[in-house]
Amino acid sequence: MADTSEHTGKRPADTRNTGPGRLLIAVYAIFAISATARAGYQILTKFSEAPLAYLLSAFAAVVYVVATVSLAKAGRTWFKVSLVAVLVELVGVIVVGALSLFDPVQFPHETVWSAFGRGYAFVPFILPILGLIWLYRRRPAAPAA
Amino acid sequence: MDAYFYIILGVGLLSTLICVAAGIMKKAPNDITILSVAAVELALLVYLVGSIVRVIAGEHIAGEAWEFWGYLATALLLPVAAVYWSILERTRWSNFVLAAVGVTALVMAARMNQIWY
Numbered sequence: 001m002a003d004t005s006e007h008t009g010k011r012p013a014d015t016r017n018t019g020p021g022r023l024l025i026a027v028y029a030i031f032a033i034s035a036t037a038r039a040g041y042q043i044l045t046k047f048s049e050a051p052l053a054y055l056l057s058a059f060a061a062v063v064y065v066v067a068t069v070s071l072a073k074a075g076r077t078w079f080k081v082s083l084v085a086v087l088v089e090l091v092g093v094i095v096v097g098a099l100s101l102f103d104p105v106q107f108p109h110e111t112v113w114s115a116f117g118r119g120y121a122f123v124p125f126i127l128p129i130l131g132l133i134w135l136y137r138r139r140p141a142a143p144a145a
Numbered sequence: 146m147d148a149y150f151y152i153i154l155g156v157g158l159l160s161t162l163i164c165v166a167a168g169i170m171k172k173a174p175n176d177i178t179i180l181s182v183a184a185v186e187l188a189l190l191v192y193l194v195g196s197i198v199r200v201i202a203g204e205h206i207a208g209e210a211w212e213f214w215g216y217l218a219t220a221l222l223l224p225v226a227a228v229y230w231s232i233l234e235r236t237r238w239s240n241f242v243l244a245a246v247g248v249t250a251l252v253m254a255a256r257m258n259q260i261w262y
Contacts, residue, residue, distance in 0.1 A: 018234060018236075018238075019236060019238050020238050020241075021238075022230065022236075022238050022242055023238050023241040023242050023245070026230065026242040026245055027245060029226075030223075030245065030249055037219070041209075041212060
């Protein structure tokens, strides 16, 4: 379809940092900071106690940082980055949550995602779901193929 | 849990309630919500000054000292960051951002108490 709307200027809708997105980014930022600080602390002081759990903590921290930054940025590429980060987060919280319940030997130490984020009032579990809803509602228009 | 925690618990919860209510009422951040967050900052500053005085007086932090100060420093930055972020976009959603400060501060204060004792 040869319509001209794609040439009529920038689409202001291709951002995710306004309205509810601001709250989402703020909560992600809090988790990015706390997860980074916690993982850094765990790795620096007691890494040998549970290397796997603490590496997971660090991984979770990276995911939160990427999600925070990408949600705050406009454009299609950052949308994709956000989508990947939020999906990884969702898979992570489900897999780690399940493993921490079924295999407490491998996961004896707390991470952000242990027991589906119970230590953080299950916010780590709710956050990616809200994130996906928000990304869906603010998805970029399909490219004119 | 000491008095500092209970001060932040009270001020933090009150601030969160005020900000959530303002958000639900579709108000943009106003003097009341921003001042409630400022009150959280003030409570944290009281905690900071009190803690410095206690350390100088010879009290010992049971946990890692730098972890305690790290939490406190981060907590002190949160209200400032949230207010700045809420001024950039004056919509009801910014009130929910402000609301996040109170609960976060109280969780962090609880953790700081655990480290101290």
